[in-house]
Amino acid sequence: MVDLRDLAVPVVAAPMAGGPTTPELVVATNNAGGMGQLAAGYLTPERVASDIAAVRAGGVETFGVNIFVPEAEPVDREAVARYRDHILEYAASLGVDLPTADELGDDDDHFDAKIALMCDERIPFVSFAFGCPSPDVVSELRRHGCSVGVTVTTADDAVLAAGTGADWLCVQGPDAGGHRSVFDRRTEPPTQPLNDLVRAVRARVELPMVAAGGVATPERADRVRSLGPVAVQVGTVLLRTHEAGTKPAHASALADAARTETVVTRAFSGRPARALRNRFIDRFDGAAVAEYPAVNTLTGGLRRAAAADPDGINLWAGTGFREAVVESASDTVRRLG
Numbered sequence: 652m653v654d655l656r657d658l659a660v661p662v663v664a665a666p667m668a669g670g671p672t673t674p675e676l677v678v679a680t681n682n683a684g685g686m687g688q689l690a691a692g693y694l695t696p697e698r699v700a701s702d703i704a705a706v707r708a709g710g711v712e713t714f715g716v717n718i719f720v721p722e723a724e725p726v727d728r729e730a731v732a733r734y735r736d737h738i739l740e741y742a743a744s745l746g747v748d749l750p751t752a753d754e755l756g757d758d759d760d761h762f763d764a765k766i767a768l769m770c771d772e773r774i775p776f777v778s779f780a781f782g783c784p785s786p787d788v789v790s791e792l793r794r795h796g797c798s799v800g801v802t803v804t805t806a807d808d809a810v811l812a813a814g815t816g817a818d819w820l821c822v823q824g825p826d827a828g829g830h831r832s833v834f835d836r837r838t839e840p841p842t843q844p845l846n847d848l849v850r851a852v853r854a855r856v857e858l859p860m861v862a863a864g865g866v867a868t869p870e871r872a873d874r875v876r877s878l879g880p881v882a883v884q885v886g887t888v889l890l891r892t893h894e895a896g897t898k899p900a901h902a903s904a905l906a907d908a909a910r911t912e913t914v915v916t917r918a919f920s921g922r923p924a925r926a927l928r929n930r931f932i933d934r935f936d937g938a939a940v941a942e943y944p945a946v947n948t949l950t951g952g953l954r955r956a957a958a959a960d961p962d963g964i965n966l967w968a969g970t971g972f973r974e975a976v977v978e979s980a981s982d983t984v985r986r987l988g
């Protein structure tokens with residue numbers, strides 16, 4: 652089994668579901684000596700298989716694939732219906748027909764098929780977000796040569812993840828762009844700063860750690876690695892690179908001097924996520940409910956209809972968003988190594 656401690660450059664590209672991660676981004680990260688990860692979230696298993704083939708066709712063997720763990724608690728349809736009422740008028744203004752709350756059920760994002768694919772393809776690194784995989788899933792993956800990582804946001808979750816037999820942890824701090832990887836979607840996302848969280852996890856768990864969240868400069872990367880993690884995991888700083896598939900409205904908002912603030916919101920998906928503040932958040936955050944994945948599906952049509960409007964889409968961004976520049980991802984990865 653490959654080991655994260657062997658990376659030539661201690662930088663891991665965050666898996667970024669929803670478009671930003673492409674096979675090209677993974678290849679560029681590996682070419683610079685780091686490690687890329689595909690994002691399997693929201694995709695069909697067939698599409699994930701074709702992305703894996705594209706990474707391998709690019710000459711890369713040591714890479715990761717990231718999978719969302721299904722929700723433990725079923726969706727509360729009454730809460731979804733309440734949120735639906737709040738966004739109904741906006742949906743009508745865009746000419747979008749919203750699905751009804753009854754049509755928005757629980758969805759496991761093809762979890763079993765994705766695990767089977769990881770085993771068949773013997774993916775070197777499989778990481779999980781949004782929850783803790785069961786010990787059975789972890790041992791099945793390990794039996795197929797996959798090294799298993801779990802994303803955690805608290806030291807208690809790190810202990811739980813270690814108990815499954817996982818090989819490594821992605822320790823995610825509060826400055827991270829995109830979704831916070833809380834195990835229970837209804838808990839408030841922890842605010843313990845990344846350096847403190849890393850120290851707290853290290854005091855209780857011996858597994859190798861990758862540290863994520865707001866790491867966008869060489870100084871920040873060196874500082875957090877000096878506390879023990881074998882690598883940093885970076886997302887936002889890669890969003891404007893040539894190889895990223897970030898939507899144009901998202902990429903240009905990151906560089907827009909008028910956008911000065913990121914906030915954590917459940918308005919788009921029901922799970923807490925950090926994004927550049929925009930009108931969608933200002934209008935709907937107060938009414939949002941913690942009902943992932945139903946809220947994600949509910950707002951999906953609105954976000955597609957407003958794809959070119961930075962005030963109508965989820966502009967995922969960590970606090971280091973000002974450091975995201977237009978260049979090759981290989982250059983970004985080398986700079987942070």
Ligand SMILES: Cc1cc2nc3c(=O)[nH]c(=O)nc-3n(C[C@H](O)[C@H](O)[C@H](O)COP(=O)(O)O)c2cc1C
Nearest residue numbers: 665667668780827828829864865885886887967969
């Ligand atoms: C656009 C975007 C999409 C993301 N999608 C995922 C994902 O699919 N799976 C995951 O584990 N983390 C995802 N994350 C979180 C990253 O793994 C990581 O924790 C975060 O990017 C680190 O903080 P930074 O953005 O400040 O570098 C995403 C982050 C961003 C910015």
